[in-house]
Amino acid sequence: MQGFEFSCxxxxxxGAHALDKLPDEVADRGMKHPLVMTDAGLVKLGVAAKLTGVLDAADVPYEVFDQVxxxxxxxxVNEVARLYADRGCDGFVAIGGGSVIDTTKGAAASLACEGVDFATLQGSEIxxxxxxxxxxxxxxxxTGSEVTLVAVVADTHKHAKLSFTSYKLVPHVAILDPALTSSLPPKLTATTGMDALTHAVEAHTSIQKNPVxxxxxxxxxxxxxxxxxxxxRNGADTEARTSLALASLMAGAAFSNAMVGIVHAIGHSLGGLCRIPHGQAMMxxxxxxxxxxLDRG
Known part of the structure; x- marks a missing residue:
């Protein structure tokens, strides 16, 4: 067996009610005034309120940015970094899909580098x-973004998706609670599931793969x-939702170490140029x- 490295x-x-442990995780990370990151859709659906309600019950003060x-x-990304500094925040809690988590990664990276423009950090391990x-x-x-070393951020002026890769971008804690995905409609459940499947397939067939x-x-x-x-078929099936959340995370951890391939290379171009949602592009x-x-294997 050849030598290899694996990091997660x-x-x-x-698991069920995992979100209830959020205040403990916030305290363990030394956060006194986190910035909660989400999007307007999750606010409208009441999903974001499930998280802020847990913080309210634990008397944890926080700020909210809901325009991802x-x-x-x-x-x-740069707007969030400015807001974080202006409001005196000391950490991030991101609730959402890949866009919310990747936006948070970008803002956090910018702040880690004393407020530099995130665009200057494009590339690998910069x-x-x-x-x-x-x-x-x-x-x-x-997306599995909760455990990945990758952030994909759109440059709307150049109609391109920029990729940022660093083990420094990996979130410190991932909370998987099936109650947060139960309202996901069937089409979005299918397309996001295919994104996770693509991560797993590309990781398993990568030349950089390893036994782990x-x-x-x-x-x-x-x-x-x-x-x-x-x-x-049944979005309220707790066991199925938990299993899919775990599968997405495991696929994300796999490709963070083995990397993805041609599906994502073409898919990100389709997303940047044609505005095709990422999961649909993968499908x-x-x-x-x-x-x-297979023809070139």
Whole structure:
């Protein structure tokens, strides 16, 4: 066996009522006044209120930024970094999908580097400073951003998606609670599930894979195959929702170590140029790219 490295430093809190442990995690990370990151859709649906309600019950003061766009943007990243500094915040709690968590990663990275424009940190392992305390609470089971070393942020002026890669970008805590994904409609459940499946398949077929990433990827595929149809039919199925959240996380951890491939390379271009939602792009491209790779294997 060749030598390899595998890193997944995120603390994982998973299961029914996992969100109730948020105040303890906030305290353990030394946060006194966190900035809660979310989007307007989750506020409207009452999902964000489930999190802020837990903080209110524990008398934890916080600020809220709820204007994260569907595709995280460089302008918003820099706006959040300014708000964080102006309001005297001391950590982040991000509740949402990949866009919310990636926007938070960008703002946290900017602050870690004393407020520099996040665009200057594009590339691999350019970030050297540690992020402020960062708790990620995903509301979709797709990106795995709660454990990944990647942030994808749109440059709306150039119509491009910029990729940032660093182990410094990995959130410190991931809280997976099925109550936060139960209201996800069937179409979004399906497309985010296909995103997670793509992460697992690309990690498992990567030339950088290793036995640990393979174990995570294979288990993720198994969980998605067994639970995605159920969750699409019955969004309130707690066991299916928990399994998909865990599969998304495991696929994210796998590809953070083994990396993704041609599906994502083309998919990010489609997203940047054509505004195709990421999960739909993965669904469209996965069978064709797998076939392409098989012919050249």
């Amino acid at each position: 430093p995120t603390k994982i809190v998973c 766009p569907p595709d995280s943007s460089m302008d918003v 970030l050297k400073a540690d992020l402020p305390p960062f708790i990620a609470v995903p509301t979709t089971a797709g 990433s393979d174990a995570f990827a294979a288990k993720a595929v198994e969980l998605i195959a067994a639970n995605l149809p159920t969750a699409c 469209m491209l996965l069978p064709h790219c797998v076939r392409f790779n």
